Amino acid sequence: MNATKTIEPQKHHCENHEKCMEMIQAVLDGSATEDEMKGFKANMSECLPCIEGHDLQKSIKEALQQKLEKKCCPESTVNKIREKLGIASILLIFAALQVTIFKVILES
């Protein structure tokens, strides 16, 4: 689940978090270029907020994927996402993302 292995993140504050989040989303969507992928991987090894953001976005994506594939009850998926969001509540950007996800869940 955690792909950070033994690398210790050095940055505990991301000065460019919005950009980082965009990059993470592009990578997870598969729309990132090779250069973006490289920059993403380098950044991910040292930026703690980005590692957390990536894990969170990935688990949200997986939860949604699971819901679509297995058609599991939406409530447990929502709770799962809420749990994750609680852990990473410092990432305010996900408040907006959460709304989008809830919309997806409610509409699908």
Ligand SMILES: [Zn+2]
């Ligand atoms: Zn960052």
